[in-house]
Amino acid sequence: MKISLIGYRGTGKTTIGAKLAEDLHLGFIDADQLLQERAGRKISEIFATDGEPVFRQLEADLIHELANSKESFVLSTGGGVILRPENRAALQSAGPVVWLKATPRTICTRLKLDSATAHQRPALLAETKPDHTPEEQMLYEVTTLLARREPFYQETASFDVTTDERDETQIVREILEKL
Numbered sequence: 001m002k003i004s005l006i007g008y009r010g011t012g013k014t015t016i017g018a019k020l021a022e023d024l025h026l027g028f029i030d031a032d033q034l035l036q037e038r039a040g041r042k043i044s045e046i047f048a049t050d051g052e053p054v055f056r057q058l059e060a061d062l063i064h065e066l067a068n069s070k071e072s073f074v075l076s077t078g079g080g081v082i083l084r085p086e087n088r089a090a091l092q093s094a095g096p097v098v099w100l101k102a103t104p105r106t107i108c109t110r111l112k113l114d115s116a117t118a119h120q121r122p123a124l125l126a127e128t129k130p131d132h133t134p135e136e137q138m139l140y141e142v143t144t145l146l147a148r149r150e151p152f153y154q155e156t157a158s159f160d161v162t163t164d165e166r167d168e169t170q171i172v173r174e175i176l177e178k179l
């Protein structure tokens with residue numbers, strides 16, 4: 001059995017995925033982490049040096065490989081994995097897909113709190129608003145991309161779970177109930 005977690009940055013895919021795997025006595029794979037280990041580079045470096053399309057191809061190759069492997073595990077994916085139809089199909093064919101949701105405000109708060117890794121996150125929206133503060137720009141990016149991506153998360157997910165103002169245990173319990 002493979003259980004995949006999808007959702008925007010800051011929705012808790014890695015934390016929740018690791019706990020879910022522990023509770024189910026399954027292995028845990030963080031796709032972005034594995035991709036970085038194999039590439040020997042941070043995702044931000046791949047974006048900066050080779051560009052986003054190269055990253056998206058590496059991501060698609062890895063998702064294809066994992067979805068077709070014989071192993072059972074919980075898989076945490078990068079927030080943009082749902083952009084390619086072949087990734088959406090691969091995840092759906094591999095097993096249940098859980099969409100972790102959060103509002104743009106919650107996502108921004110979590111990303112700001114996670115300042116240690118902030119510099120490693122590539123900017124995902126080329127468009128910037130010169131009159132915006134960095135906080136306003138972040139909220140603009142998250143709101144814009146979430147609106148674009150939501151139909152794809154919806155289409156791919158077996159079910160969704162809200163993560164706003166809830167702790168890990170509650171979120172994992174709800175996933176286990178819905179599986």
Ligand code: S3P
Binds near residue numbers: 008032078121122
């Ligand atoms: C991305 C999210 C990141 C990573 C890459 C692109 C996105 O993963 O895959 O920076 O397009 O939303 P996380 O969702 O784990 O931060």
